[in-house]
Amino acid sequence: MTEPSWLLIDDDETFANTLARSLGRRGIHTEVAHDPARAMELASSGTATRCVLDLNLAGESGLLLLPELLARRPDMEVLILTGYGSIATAVQAMRQGAVNYLCKPVTADQIIEGFEPDLHRPELRTQPPSVEELEWEHIQRVLAEHDGNISATARALNMHRRTLQRKLGKHSRWRE
Incomplete structure (x- = not known):
């Protein structure tokens, strides 16, 4: 069995690289993009089956990138991460094809859980925004x-x- 491959799209290089290392320790290969152009390049040429997409990419909405990613890779599962969560953007993300929507700060385990919800671990469920x-x-x-x-x-x-x-x-x- 091949190791899972993920695409991380976040303009915060430190966060993205730290998350990539954490996922790597859990056996998940990651490719990192810090801007939409690189993200589309990796989505087109890569083997990622899952994508963690930041909602705010240098002031632009990651939701604009979501349909493009899914058009190129319809089999890819996309999880939206945000520091500015709201019900409206969560609903919009899910309608556009995201599998989940999580508010930062999150751990690598919470992100993994976001793709594979375990109803027996309620502490990992998304908290409503304050x-x-x-x-x-x-x-x-x-x-x-x-x-x-x-x-x-x-x-x-x-x-x-x-x-x-x-x-x-x-x-x-x-x-x-």
Whole structure:
């Protein structure tokens, strides 16, 4: 029997390489891509049967890449990983063909479990996003709709500009 092969797509090189090493210790061969172009190249030429796809690829949505991956490799199982989980994006990912949707931080074992759910291990089930995570995703969505304009975003959110700036600053320090 050949060892399993996975494709990891994440713009965070440190995270992707650490995850690849962890999966390698579990007998899973991985190929890593840090951008959509390399991901499509590896998907076309590789033998990966599973893919771990980050939802945020350098500011672009991994959901845009999901249909392209599945068009090239319809047999590939794709699991979405995100630091900004929401029910809406989880539903969208599943409708587009993802087999699961997990929120970071996760371990290699949790990712493996994401492909092979074990109902007897409830601690590995995906946790719903917190109110703070949902608020952050909403702010990011509105910010994107206003092309990064803080003042316009604050008006759309009915929030003082300085309050929005504090939330953005606090969250960016919290994520680092």
